[in-house]
Amino acid sequence: xxxxxxxxxxxxxxxxxxxxxxxxxxxxxxxxxxxxxxxxxxxxxxxxxxxxxxxxxxxxxxxxxxxxxxxxxxxxxxxxxxxxxxxxxxxxxxxxxxxxxxxxxxxxxxxxxxxxxxxxxxxxxxxxxxxxxxxxxxxxxxxxxxxxxxxxxxxxxxxxxxxxxxxxxxxxxxxxxxxxxxxxxxxxxxxxxxxxxxxxxxxxxxxxxxxxxxxxxxxxxxxxx
Numbered sequence: 001x002x003x004x005x006x007x008x009x010x011x012x013x014x015x016x017x018x019x020x021x022x023x024x025x026x027x028x029x030x031x032x033x034x035x036x037x038x039x040x041x042x043x044x045x046x047x048x049x050x051x052x053x054x055x056x057x058x059x060x061x062x063x064x065x066x067x068x069x070x071x072x073x074x075x076x077x078x079x080x081x082x083x084x085x086x087x088x089x090x091x092x093x094x095x096x097x098x099x100x101x102x103x104x105x106x107x108x109x110x111x112x113x114x115x116x117x118x119x120x121x122x123x124x125x126x127x128x129x130x131x132x133x134x135x136x137x138x139x140x141x142x143x144x145x146x147x148x149x150x151x152x153x154x155x156x157x158x159x160x161x162x163x164x165x166x167x168x169x170x171x172x173x174x175x176x177x178x179x180x181x182x183x184x185x186x187x188x189x190x191x192x193x194x195x196x197x198x199x200x201x202x203x204x205x206x207x208x209x210x211x212x213x214x215x216x217x218x219x220x221x222x223x224x225x
Contacts, residue, residue: 046094
């Protein structure tokens with residue numbers, strides 16, 4: 001009877017050990033589902049810190065699986081699932097913060113662009129050589145601002161990225177206008193003098209041409225004689 005009880009005890013212990021040695025596939029699948037849900041929700045954009053923390057726990061579970069530490073891996077997958085769920089929950093707050101930031105950037109950029117347009121009109125005479133470039137950039141800015149307004153509600157991170165690119169264009173023109181303003185404009189007297197020089201050069205060249213033509217004509221008559 002004692003032997004039977006002992007055998008049953010050993011068998012129970014073996015079953016327990018076998019149960020502990022079984023890979024935690026259920027917990028791993030649950031953790032993977034939570035990770036996929038977090039990424040789909042946009043945690044990589046709006047809750048990156050929480051997502052990174054959850055990913056580290058997930059990676060730890062993977063390492064434990066390779067070492068066949070199934071008990072530890074099971075707990076790690078459970079912890080990873082909870083961490084990924086936390087990241088999913090944090091997305092909404094992160095998205096709102098990103099939208100607020102994008103709204104602020106949009107307002108600031110619109111104001112800067114209005115000032116640039118005013119400056120461009122004032123410096124129209126100096127803008128002749130850059131007119132084509134200004135026209136192209138102006139179209140890109142107007143279209144980009146309109147697109148960013150539409151994106152803020154659904155994709156604030158993307159909207160912010162677009163606004164940062166547009167800001168680069170606006171900053172470029174602000175720098176260009178400062179350089180133009182600091183460069184001295186050619187006075188009317190200088191322009192008039194320059195025009196006179198050009199006319200004088202043309203007259204001299206014309207006189208030379210007429211003189212050369214006359215000389216050639218005379219030489220031709222002498223040859224015939």
